[in-house]
Amino acid sequence: MQSPHMRPTGPKHTYHEVDNWVERDPDDDTPRLECGVFGIYGMEDASAVTVLGLHALQHRGQEACGIASCDGKRFYTERSHGLVGDVFTGPDLTQRLQGNAAIGHTRYSTAGGAFIRNVQPMFADLDTGGIAIAHNGNLTNFMHLRTKLVAGGSIFQSTSDSEVILHLIARSRGIKIMDRFIETMSHIEGGFALVALTRTMMIGARDPLGIRPLVIGRLGNAYVLASETCALDMIGATFVRDVEHGEVVQIDQDGLKSFKPFERKAARPCLFEYVYFARPDSVVNGKSIYEVRKAMGRQLAIEHAADADIIVPVPDSGVPAALGFAEQSGLPFELGIIRNHYVGRTFIQPTQNIRDLGVRKKHSPNRVVLEGKRVILIDDSIVRGTTSVKIVRMVRAAGAKEVHLRSASPPIMWPDYYGIDMPDRDKLMAATHTMEEMRKKLECDSLGFLSVDGLYKAMGHNGRNPDTPQYTDHYFTGDYPTRLTDKEDAVNEKEGNGQLSLLVNV
Amino acid sequence: MQSPHMRPTGPKHTYHEVDNWVERDPDDDTPRLECGVFGIYGMEDASAVTVLGLHALQHRGQEACGIASCDGKRFYTERSHGLVGDVFTGPDLTQRLQGNAAIGHTRYSTAGGAFIRNVQPMFADLDTGGIAIAHNGNLTNFMHLRTKLVAGGSIFQSTSDSEVILHLIARSRGIKIMDRFIETMSHIEGGFALVALTRTMMIGARDPLGIRPLVIGRLGNAYVLASETCALDMIGATFVRDVEHGEVVQIDQDGLKSFKPFERKAARPCLFEYVYFARPDSVVNGKSIYEVRKAMGRQLAIEHAADADIIVPVPDSGVPAALGFAEQSGLPFELGIIRNHYVGRTFIQPTQNIRDLGVRKKHSPNRVVLEGKRVILIDDSIVRGTTSVKIVRMVRAAGAKEVHLRSASPPIMWPDYYGIDMPDRDKLMAATHTMEEMRKKLECDSLGFLSVDGLYKAMGHNGRNPDTPQYTDHYFTGDYPTRLTDKEDAVNEKEGNGQLSLLVNV
């Protein structure tokens, strides 16, 4: 057999496949979403446009990224650990990733480890032709499906739930790829936004409740799919509409076709997109993130005023809420904390000597602003509380007379299973402490959380509708919007996952 | 001869010495300062503390960094391209860089190319023992001195002006290292802040006018030197005082000794530290950067008010001035532009197709905020104007009805020779255009610059003292505070620098 491809010149690369676990910075206590997805169909140099789109979605995952393109005959993929801007560079990018259609992915790992094999898009060569898939979210019946597929003789190469989707498509007996895709949708549970690419079409899909976001845009004659509108703005595309909850869209040379194969339910988008994940310049499900966050700040000022001198945000995510709080309270907004954006991956063996320094690499106090002041500190949310207490201490050490900590979201009390990397319940501060215990542990003079109804008000409602809640909000309420099959499935709990037998390197 | 050192185990690294030019992002029109310096003497794990200090100075140079440590007998150095957090990592850091004293450097290249050989600290083994040196600034008689040293038989391994300092020390006939150091100071001209390390002491020095900053701190019994106070805050050190202009400090086991070997002149610190370079949480020469910048914004609002709806900063550097402008004008401060911090080094061949997208990777419009608004846009400075016009266009394309551009510093009309990487005069917009020409080219509805006297007012003075100006301000005024020997030196101009004969790879 001939080598299918031969690059005639240029430096040789040698690869060595081993494990690559990126440890979480212990300083970093923010919840993380695993992914951003992007796709474009019908535009020259589609991969270059995809790089730009992924740039704008980099905040949704900095660990790894990948692009798959198709020129109508062949697929080209490139995947790597690292930032989009460090991976997809070089003058030959559009040679490496040819064609008028491409999909891409940025990733922070939740399910599965940090192996390169888990990096998306994933590709499979079916009897009906190749398909590449990129996925934001998490399947709540991943283990269940995987176990069944392995029993049927499927071989998994990753620990990613996206591969489950590929295997379901491969096993489907549908004739047309869209039939197979829709059949697959009927098997999976959870929150997901998918983009897929075949030789002749791009597909977008969103879970039945619209937990994870996905929008449609146009750039000239091309169609674009993206996790957030900020990716459309980056490339100058116009916003068309959100993909609807439970909708599957097919984009090919005949334009866009919509499928709604599922029983219609009311949408319940994830509130955490508004609280933390989405970029402030994005519009998600019709609402401006920036305006919603300012409204949270205003509502928080109404619910939890304090006698103080200045409003200080925990940057960057606390800034819009702090602006809203300042506006409502009439107190001055000041940059009392400066964020260092050049953190990198420094890991120094923490000798006692160094540990005693109590260093915070990411945030520094602006001493002149804080000295002698009564400070209202605005953060977007409090998860474990480990970060918050360090910031309170830092602010106080810089001379603040009082520190009043405010969270622009309600207490987080339940873990997530739809793609947000949150700790277990016993690590969630609000799940295990009373308000006064928290205040003491956080070493602040007063503590206030936005109420659940207050959050719904900031979203433009009168409050939460307890019968048919308008949003996915289980982290605050414990009300999970879907079945949690894997969690229920005692068999999985006990027997574990066979794949885990391959541990150290692959 | 035996190998002096043998690491018995661990992975082998293989090095290949070639050129490594980091191209400037064409999107990026900000002036850059080449360096931050840091040193600590008298503390266990000095190199680990130095890593943390350099973290805080990363904004002063992201291209390369290095550390030299000394355990009283031997020196250890490590230098690399890349961010501090990516280079100085690993559990064995304090094994690689041993000792209770260390100095470090972050670098953006001005003089010299991007060769690893130019990365600091630089080390020389003199007959009196080893010395490592790290340097922020630029010598204005670098070429002059270098030519003389080469004629005397000195061999240069870099194109960095720091190596000139090392050779002068090596050639000095002084017996004590401090005598040699002071003799060397008498030969060099320009703006500089130096930290040096020998087996028994750490030295700090600042140029006779104090153009470049350097501060002294204490951490327990240890002494710290750093370009800015934010590095002291990072490690929890207390601020002692600035190194004075023209002062040389010697720090050893007997404490700190001060030398002032030069004729006393009035200090003239660089204004651009306040306008752009220093971090907002630093205090430079006794003044808070954040407060000064807010004062610039207030003064700018007094000098150049406009009938508008919102104040929008060009982030991040324009934020404090915009807060000051909003405060003075009573108009609301809004985050109308979002900065993307994950830019990386993406380089895509700019096909016409991609170029037409007019993409801005670093800044995105917050459409909801800008739409239909009359916007006052606050930037810290305008150099070439190429960035500014793109931002004005972006804001207008996002729906702004009017765009009033304001610069929180005076027009930049003259190049710098003290370590700021500014373009030649013919590329400086304000040097080659009238105010109205600029307004048209920048496509804004109105344009305003802070006046020179206004800037001095924001610094706390009544205005500029034309006889003995309080600051280095030639970029605005053409009044260079020192001789510019190399510039004057016609011989150098014509014959060039012999070192340039070694070009491509070393």
Added chain:
Amino acid sequence: MQSPHMRPTGPKHTYHEVDNWVERDPDDDTPRLECGVFGIYGMEDASAVTVLGLHALQHRGQEACGIASCDGKRFYTERSHGLVGDVFTGPDLTQRLQGNAAIGHTRYSTAGGAFIRNVQPMFADLDTGGIAIAHNGNLTNFMHLRTKLVAGGSIFQSTSDSEVILHLIARSRGIKIMDRFIETMSHIEGGFALVALTRTMMIGARDPLGIRPLVIGRLGNAYVLASETCALDMIGATFVRDVEHGEVVQIDQDGLKSFKPFERKAARPCLFEYVYFARPDSVVNGKSIYEVRKAMGRQLAIEHAADADIIVPVPDSGVPAALGFAEQSGLPFELGIIRNHYVGRTFIQPTQNIRDLGVRKKHSPNRVVLEGKRVILIDDSIVRGTTSVKIVRMVRAAGAKEVHLRSASPPIMWPDYYGIDMPDRDKLMAATHTMEEMRKKLECDSLGFLSVDGLYKAMGHNGRNPDTPQYTDHYFTGDYPTRLTDKEDAVNEKEGNGQLSLLVNV
């Protein structure tokens, strides 16, 4: 979900998955075998012993290598491009690859490209537990099986025929792994030697004709499997016996069990192992490679004597035959050609200037030996003739008066489908030229090939038995010992292989 494994310290590696085609050195006209396999069961530090065993098999594949080990609970794998000695190094090797059982592989690619995904051992996590497999040889019904498996919903991650074997095992409905393995054997055709590793056993298997070699050894209580005996010698293991043709051996804590599930046929081992591939110190199917090659040289001297002064081998593979030829002919053996073992992967753009030099990096003439001499040049085989003519010219340019070229094997006239990377028939010199045409093209004074019967004589027979040939010898005779399903399969020929749709990077 928790990360299944977390290495707490040590440098981070970042991986970027792209293509990696190693181009064949145009100087190199030797046939290549794709693989060596090795396995050990029941010995501490099994992976370290495997590294040593693979060292001894490095001549069977220098492009890539891999090891999979198992500690009875978990599997550990590491695979890389490069030499064994460059890949499997470092003091933590036995930490990276734990357990008392391990299998390994060295590889030169035939089927499939040079992607890291094609590097072996391959691993699959079945419902019955994990299995790793390493394979030397080639399946002649690879495409046929792959197409069927893909139609049934299997997803392939490589273009390697080894993955077909894994999928067949995964799809088998057998309860016990050995049942599945034997069922799989019944589906595959071609030449192969397999080693596999499960949590509880090591498996070895050889194709029904024993085309590819595999031997059993013992090292203390441990069992060893290896392609050649030289790997046993390397680790000090004792040779037990060859795995028989069509035999499957199961090695577990109860010792070795043998299965012979197939209809018994006479063995037909591959003659090319004797002619070229195996190391001279190996004993293959009971015969010493070195002695056989010397016998080929003696027989060649009988068949094709010449009036000459010296016998000169083309090193290294021609040396034993040249010693035999010298012994038989009574002419002195001289090192007239020196081999350079440090060739590396130099690729210089062949400007006309450089091309005119006619450089041979691998072989140099020993001018003093050759000058004025009538030389009999002994090579092991002639494939395309491109190398041979360059060597003849080199010898003549060094002053040889006459050059008589002798091949210690018969004319190669037919391609191989069992794991030897030979060119197509129209590139095989002997298939397309008469003897005299060859002599002219090779620019030698006389040309002689060992006869087929002569080769069989050197192997210790009276000659080839045309009814039931004792060996696989189709490259000389066109008599293929098995079906060639893929070749026959017109569908594959026309439609190609779906996997090829994923081309550039994966």
Added chain:
Amino acid sequence: MQSPHMRPTGPKHTYHEVDNWVERDPDDDTPRLECGVFGIYGMEDASAVTVLGLHALQHRGQEACGIASCDGKRFYTERSHGLVGDVFTGPDLTQRLQGNAAIGHTRYSTAGGAFIRNVQPMFADLDTGGIAIAHNGNLTNFMHLRTKLVAGGSIFQSTSDSEVILHLIARSRGIKIMDRFIETMSHIEGGFALVALTRTMMIGARDPLGIRPLVIGRLGNAYVLASETCALDMIGATFVRDVEHGEVVQIDQDGLKSFKPFERKAARPCLFEYVYFARPDSVVNGKSIYEVRKAMGRQLAIEHAADADIIVPVPDSGVPAALGFAEQSGLPFELGIIRNHYVGRTFIQPTQNIRDLGVRKKHSPNRVVLEGKRVILIDDSIVRGTTSVKIVRMVRAAGAKEVHLRSASPPIMWPDYYGIDMPDRDKLMAATHTMEEMRKKLECDSLGFLSVDGLYKAMGHNGRNPDTPQYTDHYFTGDYPTRLTDKEDAVNEKEGNGQLSLLVNV
């Protein structure tokens, strides 16, 4: 200052300067020479030709290599750890290293560590223009000169004695570069062969006794300099003559000019080039290495015959002597030991388990040949004896009935100071043991060394002339041909070398 060079496209490389000690393989007991040098003047694509020349000299140093080229205006250099064939590759080689003149170097480190800074050619930019220098050999007054230069203010960047030469040239007050070069020659002692490149000429020089070799060749109109003739053969150049002992040749556009600035002495080339270092196809000082080695073998057979069955060389270096021994003795020459050329840099933590295997990665026994035989084993030399005893054991373990060890050179009793990396005297077996003690330690049945006079006979003389020995032979005789200033210099011994203060990384 503008960046002198800007590569517009292509991947960016990031460099990290750290230490890189290559440990000696404990299996490897051979003496090593540190360098090969090559230069070509007056040929297009000079750097590509230099790559080929260095290929042929790779046996003289596998640790690192470098090339400096000049296009008449600028110099281009590239240096790296690794093999020539792995470093100097890529289609852009002649773009990276431009010009019609180039010099190159392959290196095994003796003086100085393995830092990239020690890799040659070294470059200096003098007031008279740039000069690059590559050096084979060792200065015996290196420390002495270095100390004086450092006291005079010279800064060293390496621990290589080549840098001493550069500094002497830089410090020389001569007007013309050749005057400076010759003045420098008068200061240095030891054995050396130098090639240097300026903008207008290439220089070659050999020490006054011609200890290290250097030859002149022509390729068309171009001149070539090389350590051995095999480099001329590689590129098709014709041999002109050896550079004479104490000669300096200047090659420029007017051709070759010869200088003999020193008092004429008789030449004393190094015998170890004949015994071990030079490639068998080279002709050194008019004598074929291959023929000389065969003659050593014949002489050895005369001096130390034994009643045996076969002659077996320790490959590769023992092969020619074994052929000579076989010829003289009439006993059959057999490849009883096979050499593995794919050793790589494997380092496995030697657990007791692995150590007990007594593995030899480089040599394997050819069991069939050795079994039951009385073997005469021919090695080129015996240094520490550690390798020899392992080989004797290996041969015996493979079944040899008797092992008679013969060294084709006399007992090595004194260390070298001219560029051969030999152990100290107390590690040299022959310096510390009687012949019978050695025989016992080497576990052989008999032991024989070629006599000193026998070696001179093999070189074509009647024996050694004790008054004016024809060769450098101190390792056998203790008769050092030059002063050993550094050794004599007690100050250096005690105080050490200041440069050693910079230890771990740079």
